Amino acid sequence: MAIKVSIVGASGYTGIELLRILNLYKEVELVQIISREFEGKALKEVFPFFISTKFSDIKFDKEPDLDSADIYFLAIPHEPAVELAKKILDKNKKVIDLSAAYRIKNFNAYPEFYGFEHSYKELLDKAVYGLPEIHRDKIKNANLIANPGCYPTATLLALYPALKENIIDSDTIIVNALxxxxxxxxxxxxxxxxxxxxxxxxxYNPTKHRHIPEMEDQINQISGKDIKVRFTPHILPVSRGMISTVNFKTNLNKKDLIELYRLEYRYEPFIRFQKTPPEIKYVIGSNYCDIYVDLDERTGYAVVITAIDNLGKGASSQAMQNFNLIVGIEEEKYLKNLSEISIIYP
Amino acid sequence: MAIKVSIVGASGYTGIELLRILNLYKEVELVQIISREFEGKALKEVFPFFISTKFSDIKFDKEPDLDSADIYFLAIPHEPAVELAKKILDKNKKVIDLSAAYRIKNFNAYPEFYGFEHSYKELLDKAVYGLPEIHRDKIKNANLIANPGCYPTATLLALYPALKENIIDSDTIIVNALxxxxxxxxxxxxxxxxxxxxxxxxxYNPTKHRHIPEMEDQINQISGKDIKVRFTPHILPVSRGMISTVNFKTNLNKKDLIELYRLEYRYEPFIRFQKTPPEIKYVIGSNYCDIYVDLDERTGYAVVITAIDNLGKGASSQAMQNFNLIVGIEEEKYLKNLSEISIIYP
Amino acid sequence: MAIKVSIVGASGYTGIELLRILNLYKEVELVQIISREFEGKALKEVFPFFISTKFSDIKFDKEPDLDSADIYFLAIPHEPAVELAKKILDKNKKVIDLSAAYRIKNFNAYPEFYGFEHSYKELLDKAVYGLPEIHRDKIKNANLIANPGCYPTATLLALYPALKENIIDSDTIIVNALxxxxxxxxxxxxxxxxxxxxxxxxxYNPTKHRHIPEMEDQINQISGKDIKVRFTPHILPVSRGMISTVNFKTNLNKKDLIELYRLEYRYEPFIRFQKTPPEIKYVIGSNYCDIYVDLDERTGYAVVITAIDNLGKGASSQAMQNFNLIVGIEEEKYLKNLSEISIIYP
Amino acid sequence: MAIKVSIVGASGYTGIELLRILNLYKEVELVQIISREFEGKALKEVFPFFISTKFSDIKFDKEPDLDSADIYFLAIPHEPAVELAKKILDKNKKVIDLSAAYRIKNFNAYPEFYGFEHSYKELLDKAVYGLPEIHRDKIKNANLIANPGCYPTATLLALYPALKENIIDSDTIIVNALxxxxxxxxxxxxxxxxxxxxxxxxxYNPTKHRHIPEMEDQINQISGKDIKVRFTPHILPVSRGMISTVNFKTNLNKKDLIELYRLEYRYEPFIRFQKTPPEIKYVIGSNYCDIYVDLDERTGYAVVITAIDNLGKGASSQAMQNFNLIVGIEEEKYLKNLSEISIIYP
Known part of the structure; x- marks a missing residue:
């Protein structure tokens, strides 16, 4: 029997990207797409490039029906997502939330970084941070997935093996992202x-970006330490693609450092080691995180560089990876295929 | 049993695009990829984005083995393609030639536009011009497919219904392409x-582009008339995508003009009618030709605008559409799927 | 004594471009910059790149003072410009209007193409169309300059010598612009x-763009004939730059055609003949119109291609060229210098 | 009397940029432009956008005449520049060298980073590093200017006040540049x-870029300490523009940090303080270095971000700033004007 799925906030970039991917899924029935802006219009009218797909004639609804779907993707602003996720969970349905509403265990960060008080702190505890490379087992049994932000995905994947093995000098993590x-x-x-x-x-936001508490929350969970991250994001004049260049001091030598990363990620289907720093062009449209690991022997700093599609592994295809884990579909299914097809050269 | 396929000139843009698509084909065994530049290197070494695909470890060969494959894709320069196609056909194998070597029946065009005398004029007669919307039936039985150029594909699809129905005033076809x-x-x-x-x-080449004799050769075949085309190509600062804006005088009214096109293309799987002029962004990576048909009532000119991916419907995915027809696979197979997945927003 | 100048609509792209150029003028005193959006803010606050110029601290005013300046540049929407120009002229001041408010003698075009009835038809007659290459003498004595649109500038400069010498077959003018x-x-x-x-x-607007009546109005003034233009504009994914590719049938041979253009424009300071089709990159920031003239002998069509900066010769630097003519400064002054400096390679 | 100037390597990007700027100079006579590739061709033939300038008809020579000019700009590869500079100096002429041939006092860096042994170590000592904000007085009396690299210019200007005042924790300088x-x-x-x-x-070159020894050489001169820099450069898909995002630990508070920079640079004509991180678009074509200074109080790191045009302040306009100092023209002359005109919006 088909899994019934609803997308709330289906007309934004992450919502449309979910539709591109869901188009592949034979196990899924799309019961609703929600967009206040386009209520009553067919998908093909608003986005004519969908004209040739099976979703072509589906019409946008104004409000989500909380009874019709099994799983709800939330691709709406943070504050309304807090409330809506609660309501859906109360109906014993599942939520994959692409907003930041349930990403940060440290609820004090919400007023400071997002401008609102979080109303459901107990739910924050139950939410599982949907980065499969770190939390795969918990994700499988979760009812509420907090799908990671794009900068945190790229940065945490660059830090995770080193944090886990405790080889980072505290106070030396400097991240520059594009x-x-x-x-x-x-x-x-x-x-x-x-x-x-x-x-x-x-x-932009050179000292206070919203993704900082999300990254530090995970860093501290992984390392057991209160580590702060120096983070500067930059705008690239392209549509999609993200690079995170992560520096940290370490005592490991180059060979051991690379080995550590290769070992940790050896079974990961969506992490690709590259011999030169990764190019954004060759992850666009995919669920891949390309990674490069190096040591600057002159300074003693490790340099780990990752590239993802901010709307792919940084948002919607990662949401589908979480979906696969939750519903018990093989984790790579559709997403491996999607990733291979979507990357185009040149 | 698998269809054995070889790509000669596999390291150029159309060759790599063929590999992206062939990656989907369960019926195909890739027996050789040829590239003098990269002889002996594995695909993943030269193009690291292939690292995660099944073709990752295939090595480039220097010379094609004319016995090993059933069908050869030629993605090499025009002049050597003339010779190589002959040799392959002499072995009773099939050729899908992405060069211009066998596109133009009027062999006098070769010295003038391509700088060489054509050695196999009798083969020119047997070659089938691989534009399925016009020559589908002949393609099915061809041994030698002359896969169309990108500008001719976009332009002929904009002209075909009007030429066939003889509604164009001669000497009024003005094409501007990007x-x-x-x-x-x-x-x-x-x-x-x-x-x-x-x-x-x-x-560029504002009065003498190489694709002009190819277009006029087809136009004259379709219409039975000696019609010349005024053609100006322009460079767009993007990687992929092509627009052909075709003007011609006609006596038809707007309603009949649009109806004529809709009728002619009503069963075409890869032609999509759009209500506004097509955008290149939403055909990139696909085999679609998006089309817009209009009449400028003030001047009596029809305006037909098409958009394709120059490496897709304008080259490699069209070659695969021809492949499907030749080998008896369903015409849309893999290509519809490819097209839906590849188009990304934004 | 300084010429007092005011810019109404100073925060739009053409307004800011006027400021970039006026910065050079020693003869000018800038008395007011008007922008409702930024009333009370200093130029440097809104546009920090002005921080190092002499206009850095000028504050935006909400309403123009009709007594303070000698010449008013209007860079506001068409409809309010109709009214404001009238008021300024009634004060015996001069107006250089960058909107379309006074461009089209055929006032019936306003309701159809601009959506409003023109209230001052007698003023339309007095307005001088500010294309110096065509109307230089009239401009010198004008009180109201209708500064041309960008597409009309590029297209009329490509047509003018041919129209003037009456060598164009009517109904064969096909323009494609980017x-x-x-x-x-x-x-x-x-x-x-x-x-x-x-x-x-x-x-976009493939059969009905607002600049069509403006072009045809001038074409008809120059040629004395009622000639219609087939015009299709296209979007280029760059910030600045415009190409107009103009085709028309003619009986002239190539040599005579080129000679005709060279002769007509031989003293023009801002028209540069190029031996290959002009590149937008090398007119950006300048007041140049680069031009290429050719004949397609196969079809009998002339192909004339122009490139301008849509905000330069297509708007603000052309407005300053008109300004120089009106106030009696040497026509090239500052603008030649501006053009040479602004073009950067690569 | 005119200063006679020769450009060796006039057909590369920095050479052409010098020509754009020299076009303004009334005090200069351009005696030779050298380019082996284009020997005998006129400037306007190779670069048609120069057609309207006074240099239009100058022809490229194959070899420099070491007697004809007073000052030679070298815009050629590093190794031949070592030799040529020596020869010119032996003739008692002056050299402004845009290559790295004489930038690094530590001559051991040449074999390691540039692949050749430096033949004139004594000349290395006499060469003056042409960053006016740091070495203005020495530049005025120099015969050999080593014009700085682009990354070092952007990075050193971000570090200089902090290095000079000794407020940086050693081993914490992390630079990410675009x-x-x-x-x-x-x-x-x-x-x-x-x-x-x-x-x-x-x-690219994530641990070993050629500009590292140049930066460290200056850093050590300024601070008197052996400080190493962790430096990662990235490619931006634009033609011109450079950002250097510099992090370092400091004990200063935010107010004092900003004050320190403002004080140091208070008289600098080409450094512009911005209230938000600088945008590359608004330094392109100019000699400006836009700067933003901030403190991340959470981590104790200073964040200083600079933006320059890599071919402007990062190469050719900085060379002209050095030229002005050497020949005794007012430092800002022409360059202030150039900078204001060249920056275009949008």
Missing amino acids: SGISGAGRGLKQKFHYPEAFSNSFA | SGISGAGRGLKQKFHYPEAFSNSFA | SGISGAGRGLKQKFHYPEAFSNSFA | SGISGAGRGLKQKFHYPEAFSNSFA
């Missing part, structure tokens, strides 16, 4: 009006 | 060095 | 949100 | 073929 502009969402902003973002690049 | 830079191939050129092509656009 | 996205203005639109316009291109 | 592709020069490379670099970004 993101394509789709990461800022579908909403219009002057800075991202095409003529202005064209041929441009800049750092 | 192409992404991948159309110029993988070879390095100063004009297409990134810093120079960035933020740039220009017309 | 424009950078800054031409759509500073206002936000979904189509021009960076992630969506990135790697994209498409035709 | 560069437009023009920084890789005019020579063709597969990675920078337009279709491949389009929509792409990646780190």
Whole structure:
């Protein structure tokens, strides 16, 4: 019997990306797509490139029906997601939440970084952070998945083996990240009006980005230590793609460092080791995280660089990887195929 | 039993695009990939993004083995393709030639437009022009497919219904086309060095492009008339994507014009009618040709605009569409799936 | 004594471009910059790249003072510009209007193409169309300059010598144009949100663009004939730059055609003949119109291709060229210098 | 009397940029432009955008005449520049060398980072590192200027005030930089073929970039300490523009940190403090270095971010700033004007 799925916030970039992937799933029945902006319109009317797919004629609904689906993907703003996830869970349904509503155990971060008080602190404890490479087993039994942010995904995958093995000097984690502009969402902003973002690049939120408490929360869970991260994100004038360049001091030599990473990730289906720093172009559309591990022997710093598609492994295809784990489909199913097909050269 | 396939010229853009698509084919065994430049190297070494696919470890050979495969894709320069196709056909094998070697029945065009005398004029007669929307039945029984050029594909699909129904005033076909830079191939050129092509656009070969005799050869076959085309190609500063904006005078009214096109293409799996002029972004990676048909009532000119991926419907996925027809696989197989997955938003 | 100048609509792309150029003018005193959006803010606050210029601390005013300046640049929407120009002229001041408010003598075009009835038809007669290559003498004595649109500038400069010498077959003018996205203005639109316009291109308004009546009005003035133009504009994924590719049938041979253009434009300071089709990159920031003239002998069509900066010769630097003519400064002054400096390679 | 100037290596990106700027100089006579590739051709033939300038008809020579000029700009590869600079100095002429031939006092770096032994170590001592903000007085009297690299310019300007005041914890300088592709020069490379670099970004030389010894040499001169820099450069898919994001631990508070920078640079004509992280778009074509200074109070790291045009302040306009100092022209002359005009919005 088909798994019934609903997408709340289906007209944003992550919502549409979910539709691209769900199009492949034979086990899934799409019962609702929700978008207040486009209520009553067919998918193909708003997004004509869907005209040739099976979802072509589905119409956007205004409000989610909390009885019709088994699993709800939330691709809506953080604050309403807090409330909606609670309601869906109360109906004994499952939630994969692509917002930050349930990502941070440290609930004090919400007022400071997101501007609202979190109403369901007990639910925060039950939510599972949906990074399969770290929390695979918990994800399988979760009812509420907090699907990771894009910067945290790229950065945590670059740090995890080193944190787990405790080889990082505290206070030396310096992260510089680059993101394509789709990461800022579908909403219009002057800075991202095409003529202005064209041929441009800049750092932003250089000392206080919303993804910092999310990263540190995980770092501290993994390492058992209170480690702070120095993080500067930058805008890349492309649509999709993200790089995280992670530096940290370590006593390991180069060979052992690389070996540590290879060992930890040896069975991971979506992590690809590269011999040169990864290129964003060759992860776009995929669920891959390409990784490069090196040691700067002159300074004693490890340099680990990851590349993901911010809307793929950084959002929607990772959500589907979590979906596969929750519903008991083989983890790679559809996503391996999707990843191989989507990467185009040049 | 598997169909044995060889790609000659596998390291260029169309060759690599064939590999992306062949990766999907369960019926195919890839027996050889040929590239003099990369002889002896594994695919994954040269193109690391293939590291996760089943073709990852295949090594490039220097010369094609003319006995090992059933079907040969030629993705090499025009002049050597003339010779190689002959040799393969003499072995009773089939050829899908992505070069222009066998596209133009009018062999006099070769010295003028391609700089060499064609040695096998009788083979030119037997070659079938691989545009399925026009020559589907002949393609099914062909041994030698001349896979169309990108500009001719986009332009002929914009003209075909009108030519067939004889509604065009001769001498009024004016075509302006835009192409992404991948159309110029993988070879390095100063004009297409990134810093120079960035933020740039220009017309080129404004009165004498190589694709003109190919287009006119087909136009004249379809219409039975000696019609000349005024054609100006332009460079778009993107990697992939092509638009052909075709103007011609006609006596039809708008309603009848649109109806004519819809009727002709009503069963075509890869032609998508759009209500606004098509966007290149939403055909990239696919085998689709998106089309828009309109009449400028003030001037009496029809305006038909098509968009394709120059490496997709304009080259490699069209070659696979021809492959499906030749080997008797369902025409849409894999290609529909490929097209739906590859198109990403935004 | 300084010429007092005011810019109404100073925060849009053409307004800011005027400021970049006016910065050079020693003869000018900038008395006001008007922007409702930024009333009370200093220029450097809103546009930090101005921080190092002499205009850095000027504050935006909400409403224009109709007594303080000698010449007003209007860079506001069409409809309010109709009214404001009238008021300024009534004060015996001069107006250089960058909107379409006074461009079209045929006032019936306004309701059809711009959606409003024109209230001052007698002023339409007095307005001078500010294309110096065509109307230089009239411009010198004008009080109201209708500064041309970008597509009309590029297209009329490609047609003018041929129209003037009456060598064009009527009903054969086919124009295809490409424009950078800054031409759509500073206002936000979904189509021009960076992630969506990135790697994209498409035709728009393929049969009814607002610049058509403006072009035809001039064509008909020059030729004395009622000639219609088939015009299709396309979006280029860059910020600035415009190409107009103009085809028309003619009986002239290639040599005579080129000679005709060279002769007509031989003293023009801002028209540069190029031996290959012009590149947008090498007119950006300048007041140049680069031009290429050719004949397609196979079809009997002339092909004339122009490239301009849509915000330069297509808007603000052309406005300053008109300014120089009006106030009696040498026509090339500052603008030649500006053009040479602004073009950067690569 | 005019200062006679020669450009050796005039057809590369930095050479052409010098020509754009020299075009402004009334005090200069350009006696020779050297390019083996284009010997005998006029500037306008090779670079048609120069057609309207006073240098339009100058022809490229094959070899420099060491007697004809007073000052030679070297824009050639590092190794031949070592030799040529020596010869020119032996003639009692002056050299402004845009290569790395004389930048690093520590001559051992040459074999390791540049692949050749340096033949003139005594000249290395006499060469003055041409970063006016640090070495202005020495530059005025120098005969041999080693014009800084682009990454060192952006990075050293971000570090200088902090190094000078000794407020940096050693071993905590982590630099991440982003560069437009023009920084890789005019020579063709597969990675920078337009279709491949389009929509792409990646780190490169992540632990051993050639600019590291140059930066450390200066850092050690300024601080008197042997400080190593952790440096990762990344490719930005644009033509021009560079960002250097510099992190270091400090005990200063935010207010004092910012004050320190403002005080140090208070009279610098080409350093512009910005209130948000600088955007590359608004330094392109200019000699400005835009700077942003901040403290991440959570981690105790300072974050200083600079933006320059890699071909401007990072190469050719900085060379002209050095030229002004050497010949005794006012330091800002022409360059202030150039900078204000060249920056275009959007």
